[in-house]
Amino acid sequence: xxxxxLEALLKETLTQYAKAHRDRIADxxxxxxxxxxxxxxxxxxxxxxxxxxxxxxxxxxxxGLWVGWNLSGAPCHDPQVLxxxxxxxxxxxxxxxxxxxxxxxxxxxxxxxxxxIRLPHDIKPGRYEYGFIVDGERWxxxxxxxxxxxxxxxxxxxxxxxxPRGEQP
Amino acid sequence: xRWLISVALVFGLLGGFGGALAQPxxxxxxxxxxxLGVSDLQTLQAGxxxxxSDKRITPDTALRLCQRLKQSSAPxxxxxxxxxxxxxxxxxxxxxxxxxxxAFEGLTKGVPLDVINDDLLKRKMTLSxxxxxxxxxxxxxxLTIRFGPVTLTLTLEAVDTAITEAAGAxxxxxxxxxxxxxxxxxxSAVQLRLARNPLIPQTLTAYIEQVVSAAEWAQIAQxxxxxxxxx
Amino acid sequence: xxxxxxxxxxxxxxxxxxxxxxxxxxxxDAVFGIALGILGNPADAEDAAHDAFIRAYEGLHTFxxxxxxxxxxxxxxxxxxxxxxxxxxxxxxxxxxxxxxxxGDPAQQLAHEERTRTIREAIEQLKPAYKMPLVLRYYADLxxxxxxEALGLPEGTVKTRLHRAKAExxxxxxxxxxxxxx
Numbered sequence: 001x002x003x004x005x006l007e008a009l010l011k012e013t014l015t016q017y018a019k020a021h022r023d024r025i026a027d028x029x030x031x032x033x034x035x036x037x038x039x040x041x042x043x044x045x046x047x048x049x050x051x052x053x054x055x056x057x058x059x060x061x062x063x064g065l066w067v068g069w070n071l072s073g074a075p076c077h078d079p080q081v082l083x084x085x086x087x088x089x090x091x092x093x094x095x096x097x098x099x100x101x102x103x104x105x106x107x108x109x110x111x112x113x114x115x116x117i118r119l120p121h122d123i124k125p126g127r128y129e130y131g132f133i134v135d136g137e138r139w140x141x142x143x144x145x146x147x148x149x150x151x152x153x154x155x156x157x158x159x160x161x162x163x164p165r166g167e168q169p
Numbered sequence: 170x171r172w173l174i175s176v177a178l179v180f181g182l183l184g185g186f187g188g189a190l191a192q193p194x195x196x197x198x199x200x201x202x203x204x205l206g207v208s209d210l211q212t213l214q215a216g217x218x219x220x221x222s223d224k225r226i227t228p229d230t231a232l233r234l235c236q237r238l239k240q241s242s243a244p245x246x247x248x249x250x251x252x253x254x255x256x257x258x259x260x261x262x263x264x265x266x267x268x269x270x271x272a273f274e275g276l277t278k279g280v281p282l283d284v285i286n287d288d289l290l291k292r293k294m295t296l297s298x299x300x301x302x303x304x305x306x307x308x309x310x311x312l313t314i315r316f317g318p319v320t321l322t323l324t325l326e327a328v329d330t331a332i333t334e335a336a337g338a339x340x341x342x343x344x345x346x347x348x349x350x351x352x353x354x355x356x357s358a359v360q361l362r363l364a365r366n367p368l369i370p371q372t373l374t375a376y377i378e379q380v381v382s383a384a385e386w387a388q389i390a391q392x393x394x395x396x397x398x399x400x
Numbered sequence: 401x402x403x404x405x406x407x408x409x410x411x412x413x414x415x416x417x418x419x420x421x422x423x424x425x426x427x428x429d430a431v432f433g434i435a436l437g438i439l440g441n442p443a444d445a446e447d448a449a450h451d452a453f454i455r456a457y458e459g460l461h462t463f464x465x466x467x468x469x470x471x472x473x474x475x476x477x478x479x480x481x482x483x484x485x486x487x488x489x490x491x492x493x494x495x496x497x498x499x500x501x502x503x504g505d506p507a508q509q510l511a512h513e514e515r516t517r518t519i520r521e522a523i524e525q526l527k528p529a530y531k532m533p534l535v536l537r538y539y540a541d542l543x544x545x546x547x548x549e550a551l552g553l554p555e556g557t558v559k560t561r562l563h564r565a566k567a568e569x570x571x572x573x574x575x576x577x578x579x580x581x582x
Contacts, residue, residue, distance in 0.1 A: 006566065007538065013519045014539035018433030021442035025432045025449055029424035032453050036417045085413045087461040100233060101273040112414065113461055125367040127334075129274075138466055139278060143406040150344040151271075152280050152288065164367045 074108060074116035082106075082130070082160075084142065087113025089134045096130030098123050103133050125164040129157040193232040195221050201235035207249040216256025225265055225329065226255075234269060237276050247282035254289045263296045264329035267337055291396045292340060298389050299336045303328070306380040308373070316376045323373065330368045331377065338362035339386065343393045352383035355390050405469060413460055424453050427470070430540055431477045437535030438481040440524045448484055452477040474540055475550035478532050485528050522572040530565035533558050 076083035084106070086092055092115040093103035108115035115132075129149060132140045141148060145158030195218060202213050220226040234255075238248040251272050258265050268289050275285035307314060308331070313322045338359045348354060363374040405426075411419035431452055436445035456476045463472050523531060536542045536550060544562075548555040 003566070006569065009515065009519050010523070010534070010538040010569075013516045013523070014433065014437045014535060016516060017520060018429070018436050018539070021436065021445070022429065022432070024442055024446045025428050028428045028432075028446075028449060028453070029421040031450065032424050032457075033417050033421040035454065036420065036457060085410050086465060087413075088464060095274075095277050097270050097274075100230070101270070101277040103277065127362075127366060133277075134466075140466060143410050149341045150346075152275060152278065152284065155278060157274075161365055 073110045073112065074114040075118075076114065076116060078118075080119045081116055082119065082142065083114055083116045083144065084132050084140065085112065085114050086132075086134055086140070089115065091135055093133045093136075094130060095133055097128045098130070106132075119162070123162055125162045128160050128162065130160065131155075131157050193228045195228050198228050198231045198235060201232055201239070202252065205235060205239055205248060205252075206245050207252065208246070209249070209253065212260075213249075213252055213256045216253075216259040219262075220256075220259035220265065223259070223262070224325065225259055226269065230269060234272060237273065241276065241282060243282040247286060250286040251282065251289060254286065254293055258293050258296065261297065263293065263300060264333045266329070267292055267296065267333050291393070292336065294396060295336045295340055295389065295393055296332060298392060299339070300332050302381065302385055302389065303332060303335070303377070306377075308377065308380075314373070314376055316372050316379070319372045321370060321372045321376075326368060327370055327373055330366055331363060331373060334362045334366050334369065335359050335377075335386075339390050339393055343390050343397065347390075349387070349391055349394055352387035355386045356381075356383035359386050406465065409460065409463070409465065409469065412457065420453075420457050423469075427473055428453075430470070431473060433539050434474060434477050434535055435481050437523065437539050438478070438528065438531055439484060444484065448477065448480050451484075452480045455480060468546070470540075471542070471546045471549050474536060474542065474546075475552070478536070478551055482528060482532070518573065518576055519569075522569050522576070525572055526565055526568055530561055530568060533561045534565045537562060 074083050075081050082094055084092055087109060089109070092106045092108065094106055094117050095101045095103045098120060104117065106115040106117040110116075129151070130142065132142065134140050139155055141156045142158035145160060147159035149157050149159060151157050198217060199210070199214050202210055207213060217226065217231055220231075221228060235252070238251060241248055255265050255268050255272070258268055271288055271292060272285060274280075275282075275288065280288075303309070308323065308328060310323055310325045310328050313320055315321075338361070339355070342355055342358045343349070347358065360374065360378050363369050363377060364371075405423070408419045408423050412423065428449060432445055432449040435448035435452070436442060439445050439448060452473070456473055459476070463469065523534065526534065532551060533547050533553075536547045542550065544555050544558050547553075548558045551558070553561075
């Protein structure tokens with residue numbers, strides 16, 4: 001057996017073996033989804049079940065925590081806010097046509113590693129290309145955008161539309 | 170004497186404060202060009218002066234671009250190249266928003282200046298071809314078009330924005346790998362871009378849709394593709 | 401990495417488990433195949449694939465978004481398998497015989513099945529340090545650089561281990577009576 005034949009046979013053997021037992025993982029994604037919320041439950045809620053007084057204290061404590069966490073979280077639900085999840089970054093800036101491509105530092109990260117920035121309140125209606133600069137050197141497009149364009153060969157810009165007041169973009 | 174000094178100080182402060190609030194002037198821009206060490210200041214001044222007069226570019230934007238170019242360590246000829254391309258576009262009465270924008274974008278992203286220059290030259294040609302095409306259909310500044318019951322006098326802003334958006338749509342289509350043998354897809358891409366810009370009256374967008382054929386847009390797309398293939 | 405995939409990862413980071421489910425659906429075949437190649441039996445491979453996706457979800461915040469997701473998830477899989485091998489001291493008993501059937505001459509089919517079984521037995525006998533790069537190369541089609549990244553090894557080490565893996569396979573196959581020519 002020559003080396004090329006061995007390599008081909010290796011590939012075929014491994015592939016066929018996996019294919020033959022593929023039925024074992026037919027429902028894997030459903031099993032994982034079912035398991036995930038369980039694996040993320042907070043022990044704080046469990047402590048809250050011990051005793052009536054402890055329940056009250058824990059509930060108030062948990063409510064305070066929830067309010068605190070949510071108030072300090074990035075307001076990504078706001079359509080006037082740009083967000084990027086990048087927990088490992090030391091700094092994230094946005095650069096866009098509406099800043100003449102001058103990088104503007106973003107706020108964050110919040111507890112989920114989200115960086116965010118509110119669009120300028122006086123931004124004129126129109127089409128704007130933009131992206132994020134991570135750690136001063138890495139260009140990253142916004143995956144939440146609905147439109148993307150190629151620019152300067154190997155880069156991708158995200159696109160956002162600002163509608164005139166009172167209109168949907 | 171003390172009174173005179175106080176008055177002089179107050180006026181001096183007021184003058185300084187007022188100066189800080191004042192917008193850059195064309196002279197500030199030309200001074201920056203000169204400080205950059207350009208070889209052909211005359212063309213730059215002629216082009217940008219026309220641009221300021223036609224309101225296609227503001228001294229503030231021009232000055233910011235000049236200052237960004239000053240920060241670059243690239244050869245003067247390449248830095249001047251960016252300004253010359255924009256100046257010539259202004260002399261040809263082309264909208265330069267796309268060119269200025271791409272220059273700033275490239276500088277921010279660290280794109281080499283020779284690549285920026287090349288990109289701007291190609292986009293300028295596209296702008297020129299789109300302008301010629303629309304002009305051949307009667308779409309030029311201050312002309313009036315009639316579309317159905319509507320009569321529309323075309324402003325500079327509306328025409329320039331239409332040229333810019335159509336050119337941008339065609340460039341993005343080709344660079345994004347769009348099929349060149351599908352003229353209808355090319356026309357759709359252009360029309361969608363025009364429709365989404367609120368500065369272009371809907372009447373003008375509808376008029377362009379009627380008078381410019383898919384084949385005509387496709388021809389410009391093919392020209393763009395040829396230019397991109399040949400550096 | 402496709403745009404859809406980055407969107408899914410972003411959503412999963414925001415706690416959208418359905419988005420993670422879609423990632424699992426897209427990668428489960430590859431992850432299971434790698435685990436099966438390394439661990440040698442389907443039950444263990446199934447467990448390992450399951451563990452890999454749970455671990456990956458919990459550690460998703462450590463993934464650098466601009467890198468290739470496939471390399472990262474394969475690295476998690478390889479780690480899970482390595483820990484499993486270490487804990488359970490599996491030495492690849494070959495319990496499962498492939499039940500593949502192909503059309504054609506039964507004698508030829510038998511010879512083919514025999515050959516793939518022999519190869520599989522030989523792979524099972526390799527030590528993990530050789531088996532893992534071998535599986536990533538010949539099952540997952542990763543190049544040297546990607547394997548190096550997935551296993552946290554220098555590229556040169558990957559090349560050396562692949563070379564030694566094939567040399568070891570050659571020795572085992574010759575012992576089993578299969579002639580091998582370089």
